[in-house]
Amino acid sequence: MRILITGGSGYLGRHLAPLAAEAAGELIHTYFSRRPPPVIGARYLDVRDLAAVIELVDGFEPDVIIHAAGSSGRPHSMVDVIRRGAQNITAAAARRDARLIHLSTDVVFDGRQAPYAEADPPSPLHDYGWAKAEAEQIVVRHEDHVIVRTSLIYGLQEMDHGTSWIVEALRAQRPVTLFTDQIRNPIWVATLSQACLELAALDYRGVLHVAGTQALSRAEFGRRMLDWWGVDRRETLAVGPGNSDRWPANCTLDVGRALSLLKTPLPGVDEVLRYHGLEIRDYRV
Numbered sequence: 590m591r592i593l594i595t596g597g598s599g600y601l602g603r604h605l606a607p608l609a610a611e612a613a614g615e616l617i618h619t620y621f622s623r624r625p626p627p628v629i630g631a632r633y634l635d636v637r638d639l640a641a642v643i644e645l646v647d648g649f650e651p652d653v654i655i656h657a658a659g660s661s662g663r664p665h666s667m668v669d670v671i672r673r674g675a676q677n678i679t680a681a682a683a684r685r686d687a688r689l690i691h692l693s694t695d696v697v698f699d700g701r702q703a704p705y706a707e708a709d710p711p712s713p714l715h716d717y718g719w720a721k722a723e724a725e726q727i728v729v730r731h732e733d734h735v736i737v738r739t740s741l742i743y744g745l746q747e748m749d750h751g752t753s754w755i756v757e758a759l760r761a762q763r764p765v766t767l768f769t770d771q772i773r774n775p776i777w778v779a780t781l782s783q784a785c786l787e788l789a790a791l792d793y794r795g796v797l798h799v800a801g802t803q804a805l806s807r808a809e810f811g812r813r814m815l816d817w818w819g820v821d822r823r824e825t826l827a828v829g830p831g832n833s834d835r836w837p838a839n840c841t842l843d844v845g846r847a848l849s850l851l852k853t854p855l856p857g858v859d860e861v862l863r864y865h866g867l868e869i870r871d872y873r874v
C-alpha cells in the first residue's frame with residue numbers, strides 16, 4: 590500500500606508516520622514549517638497550493654491519503670489551511686481515486702447535546718469548529734472517504750499540546766484554570782495512529798467517531814497528565830467552569846460504531862496510564 594500523510598510533522602503525524610512506514614509499501618509524510626531531521630519520505634508541502642498538491646499526489650500515486658494537516662495550532666492561517674487544504678487534497682484524491690482519511694474533531698459540535706453519534710449534525714461554535722465542519726462537507730464529495738472525528742490527542746513519550754500549554758503557564762507562574770465543564774474523550778496517539786492505519790485497509794466509508802472510551806473533564810484529564818509528567822508546581826492552577834458560549838462544553842463522542850468496526854481497542858485514559866505504571870488517584874473535582 591502506498592500511503593501519503595499530510596501533517597507528518599504534527600503531533601499525530603510524528604507518531605503515525607513511523608507506524609505507517611512499517612505498514613506501507615511506500616510512504617510520503619509532509620511537513621510545512623517544521624523540517625524534520627533527514628528521514629526517508631519527508632516532503633515539504635503547503636496544502637493551500639493546489640498545483641503542489643496535485644503534483645505530489647500525481648507523482649506518488651498513493652492508494653491512501655491520511656490528511657492530518659491543519660489544526661487549531663496556527664490561529665492566523667488556520668481557517669485557510671483547513672478549508673483550502675481540504676479542497677485541494679480532496680480534488681487530488683479524486684483524480685487518482687485514492688482513499689481519503691480525513692482527520693476532524695469533536696468540536697464540530699456545540700457541546701450541548703452529548704453524547705454525539707456520527708449522524709448528529711455539526712453545530713460549531715468557534716472558527717476552528719466551523720472550518721473543520723466545512724472541511725467535512727468538502728471531503729464527502731469524494732466517494733472513498735472516511736472522516737475520523739476525534740478528541741484530545743495525548744501521548745506518553747511526548748507531551749500533548751494542551752498539557753504543554755499548562756506546563757508553560759505554570760512555569761511562568763501565570764494563573765491557569767482547568768475547566769470542569771468541558772468534557773472530552775481523550776485518545777492515546779498510539780491508538781489513533783493504529784486506527785487510521787486500520788481504516789486505510791478497510792472499505793468503510795463515511796464519518797467515524799474514534800476516541801477513547803473514558804469521558805473526562807479537562808480538569809480531570811489535565812490532572813492525570815500532570816501526574817504522568819511529574820509536574821508538581823501547581824500553585825497557580827485553578828479548576829472551574831469555562832465559557833460554554835464560546836467553547837463547547839460536553840463533546841463526548843459515542844464510539845460504539847468504531848468499537849464494533851475496528852480491531853484496534855479504544856482504551857480510556859486510566860486504562861492506558863495504569864498499563865504504563867501510573868497509580869490512578871481520585872481526580873474528581
Ligand SMILES: NC(=O)c1ccc[n+]([C@@H]2O[C@H](COP(=O)([O-])OP(=O)(O)OC[C@H]3O[C@@H](n4cnc5c(N)ncnc54)[C@H](OP(=O)(O)O)[C@@H]3O)[C@@H](O)[C@H]2O)c1
Binds near residue numbers: 619657694
Ligand atoms: N491535537 C488534538 O488534540 C486534536 C483533537 C481533535 C482533532 N485533531 C485533528 O487531528 C489532526 C492532527 O492534529 P495535530 O495535533 O497532530 O496537529 P498539529 O500538531 O498542530 O500539526 C499540524 C500539522 O499541519 C501542518 N501544516 C500547517 N500548515 C500547513 C500548510 N499550510 N500546509 C501543509 N501542512 C500544514 C503542520 O506542519 P508544520 O508543523 O511543519 O508547520 C503540522 O504537520 C488535525 O486535523 C486536527 O484538527 C487534533
